[in-house]
Amino acid sequence: MDVKLLEKLLEEVRGGRLGVAEALERLRHLPFENLGFARVDHHRSLRQGFPEVVFAEGKTIDQLKAILTSLSGGAEHILMTRLAPDKAEVLLADFSEAQYHPVSRVLTLSRGEVPDRGRGIIVVISAGTSDIPVAEEAALTARIMGHKVEPLYDCGVAGLHRLLAHQHLFGQATVFVVVAGMEGALPSVVGGLVDRPVIAVPTSVGYGAAFGGLAALLAMLNSCANGVSVVNIDNGFGAGYLAALINRKDS
Numbered sequence: 001m002d003v004k005l006l007e008k009l010l011e012e013v014r015g016g017r018l019g020v021a022e023a024l025e026r027l028r029h030l031p032f033e034n035l036g037f038a039r040v041d042h043h044r045s046l047r048q049g050f051p052e053v054v055f056a057e058g059k060t061i062d063q064l065k066a067i068l069t070s071l072s073g074g075a076e077h078i079l080m081t082r083l084a085p086d087k088a089e090v091l092l093a094d095f096s097e098a099q100y101h102p103v104s105r106v107l108t109l110s111r112g113e114v115p116d117r118g119r120g121i122i123v124v125i126s127a128g129t130s131d132i133p134v135a136e137e138a139a140l141t142a143r144i145m146g147h148k149v150e151p152l153y154d155c156g157v158a159g160l161h162r163l164l165a166h167q168h169l170f171g172q173a174t175v176f177v178v179v180a181g182m183e184g185a186l187p188s189v190v191g192g193l194v195d196r197p198v199i200a201v202p203t204s205v206g207y208g209a210a211f212g213g214l215a216a217l218l219a220m221l222n223s224c225a226n227g228v229s230v231v232n233i234d235n236g237f238g239a240g241y242l243a244a245l246i247n248r249k250d251s
Helices: 003-014 020-027 044-048 061-072 085-094 129-144 186-191 208-221 236-247
Strands: 032-034 039-041 077-081 098-101 106-110 121-126 148-152 173-180 198-202 228-230
Touching: 003 020, 039 061, 061 077, 061 085, 077 129, 085 098, 106 129, 121 129, 121 236, 129 148, 129 173, 129 198, 129 236, 173 186, 173 236, 186 198, 186 208, 186 228, 198 208, 198 236, 208 228
Parallel strands: 121 148, 121 173, 173 198, 198 228
Antiparallel strands: 032 039, 077 106, 098 106
16 A cells, blocks of 8 residues: 555545445455455555556456556556567557557556656667667656656767767766677776666577577676676566666655
């Protein structure tokens, strides 16, 4: 349950606008709701500042509907990742407030405006156009968590002038998310130019010797630039979430 919603519920009870029995019914599923196939964590927002995020891949449409229904009962802003287009079409018919982002395969659901929780800008950079789906997953994650994101796409090392043309943004950023496949060199370049944290995201983009992103992952782990941290292959969500924590006003 969202902190704001919980405060509202308690105020309604104190003001006599909500009976104790009804309040107990709303609170009955805390701290989690057992759906049989999933235990939906309604306390996630209270503990971590954002509701449980749904990884859609491998789940049936009925499971996704049930989880989304459960979450939407107590959360104002919901994020679902790795959602196939055919399943998204079915969910959008039942959840009119939801929005599907086909490039990143992300579904977001917001009731009202997302509050601004950031103290600066998160700059998300992709090395190539083929890396944009992972970069967009990171950007959308940070945005629904309440952070301003500035995307810089297709700025890889094959043409560094494309990146350097945007150096005016470097001083404005609190944290960088740098997404690259192939040889994974771009995070090291960015790390050598800035004095802010760089979250490196290897992607599975590349020819055979890229080994599905393993070459980029190892290159990023072996970066000689300071301040570079690495998440898993294609894990745009993990990078966006970490960037949001770094950029949070109270951090």
